[in-house]
Amino acid sequence: MKRIFAIALCFLLLPGICLAHKVIVFAWVEQGQVHVEGSFGSKRMARNSAVTALDNQGRVVNQGRTNSKGGYTFPLPEVAGDLLIRLDAGTGHQATWTVPEAELKAADIKKAPNAAMEKKAALEKGPSWIRIALGIGIIFILAFVTARFKAKRDHSND
Amino acid sequence: MHISEGILSGPVLAAGAAMAVAGTGIGLKKIETEQMVHVAILASAFFVASLIHVNIGPVSAHLILNGIVGLLLGFAAFPAILTALLLQSVFFQYGGLTALGVNVLIMAIPAVLSHYLLLPLLGRSEKMTFLAGFLAGFSSILMSSLLLSAALWLTHEEFWQTCVAVITAHVPVMIIEGVVTGFCVAFLLKVYPEIIPRRAR
Numbered sequence: 001m002k003r004i005f006a007i008a009l010c011f012l013l014l015p016g017i018c019l020a021h022k023v024i025v026f027a028w029v030e031q032g033q034v035h036v037e038g039s040f041g042s043k044r045m046a047r048n049s050a051v052t053a054l055d056n057q058g059r060v061v062n063q064g065r066t067n068s069k070g071g072y073t074f075p076l077p078e079v080a081g082d083l084l085i086r087l088d089a090g091t092g093h094q095a096t097w098t099v100p101e102a103e104l105k106a107a108d109i110k111k112a113p114n115a116a117m118e119k120k121a122a123l124e125k126g127p128s129w130i131r132i133a134l135g136i137g138i139i140f141i142l143a144f145v146t147a148r149f150k151a152k153r154d155h156s157n158d
Numbered sequence: 159m160h161i162s163e164g165i166l167s168g169p170v171l172a173a174g175a176a177m178a179v180a181g182t183g184i185g186l187k188k189i190e191t192e193q194m195v196h197v198a199i200l201a202s203a204f205f206v207a208s209l210i211h212v213n214i215g216p217v218s219a220h221l222i223l224n225g226i227v228g229l230l231l232g233f234a235a236f237p238a239i240l241t242a243l244l245l246q247s248v249f250f251q252y253g254g255l256t257a258l259g260v261n262v263l264i265m266a267i268p269a270v271l272s273h274y275l276l277l278p279l280l281g282r283s284e285k286m287t288f289l290a291g292f293l294a295g296f297s298s299i300l301m302s303s304l305l306l307s308a309a310l311w312l313t314h315e316e317f318w319q320t321c322v323a324v325i326t327a328h329v330p331v332m333i334i335e336g337v338v339t340g341f342c343v344a345f346l347l348k349v350y351p352e353i354i355p356r357r358a359r
Contacts, residue, residue: 022160022162022250022251022252023162090320090323091306091310091320091323091324091327092159092160092161092162092165092257092306092309092310093160093162094162094163094164094165095162096164127209127249127250131249131250132205132206132209132249134249135202135205135206135242135245135246135249136202136205136206138241138245139198139201139202139205139241139242139245140198140202142198142241143194143195143197143198143201144194144198146186146189146194146237147191147194147195150189150190150191150194151191154191
């Protein structure tokens with residue numbers, strides 16, 4: 001039993017550094033321009049990724065690619081309703097961000113609203129240790145339940 | 159290596175889900191009760207492996223560890239990988255929930271193949287054990303890259319271009335996973351041979 005714990009510990013201590021791996025897209029309106037920023041986490045920018053802006057009917061209103069800093073800017077389009085920004089970083093990685101209609105109408109604002117910045121910060125944050133521990137806990141609980149079920153079935157077959 | 163939401167077409171998602179369910183069913187049937195703790199350990203390792211990033215030059219990829227999971231578990235890799243990917247999707251937003259079946263296939267098929275092709279090499283000698291582990295780690299990532307490209311190609315993307323992009327991005331991971339799997343398997347055979355399937359000990 002001690003050896004099982006030792007081996008499990010070896011495997012689970014393997015990740016020395018925890019970094020997020022997901023595509024994140026963030027967009028905000030500033031002085032009549034829509035600014036898009038794509039990344040794979042806080043410091044890894046999504047370069048040369050396809051950006052598509054869609055209106056609430058699913059019509060494409062702008063298309064382009066992010067620059068070397070993961071950014072893309074385009075003039076604020078005339079749309080009714082929210083603006084959906086889709087970033088396709090290739091090889092199956094895609095993310096979306098919705099710029100609400102209210103934010104589009106307040107085009108004279110000079111920086112992204114606090115709520116949007118908070119949402120962006122939450123997305124960029126790496127996975128917490130609590131979630132990692134919870135995930136491992138769930139795996140072991142499921143294994144325990146399956147083992148019990150199989151043992152019971154084996155016993156009843158005998 | 160995790161396909162996001164909204165990338166694949168409906169038929170590809172449905173076929174992937176059906177095949178993943180079938181693989182998981184076979185896996186659950188084949189798992190022995192005493193093997194369950196090993197399944198949990200390896201599923202946990204797989205669950206956290208994607209948090210380890212490999213940054214070499216402009217390339218940024220993460221470890222997967224499907225090679226060692228498959229080599230040691232065989233078909234039981236299906237339920238292990240399914241559980242780990244589901245939790246990664248829910249807790250870390252890695253990969254889409256609708257693409258879960260396809261993601262499971264991409265990582266579990268090479269894992270199971272490495273079990274049946276490379277397990278006979280384990281335990282023959284130290285070098286052969288390391289080689290089997292290295293090949294399992296290396297080839298699983300290579301095959302997963304090919305399957306990922308095929309899944310994207312079935313929907314809309316150009317196969318060879320995607321294939322080259324995915325394989326290039328994962329070359330460092332293939333080498334690192336090969337070495338890690340080689341050392342892990344050699345180490346496990348010495349200190350905890352019970353985790354190695356009986357016929358290879």
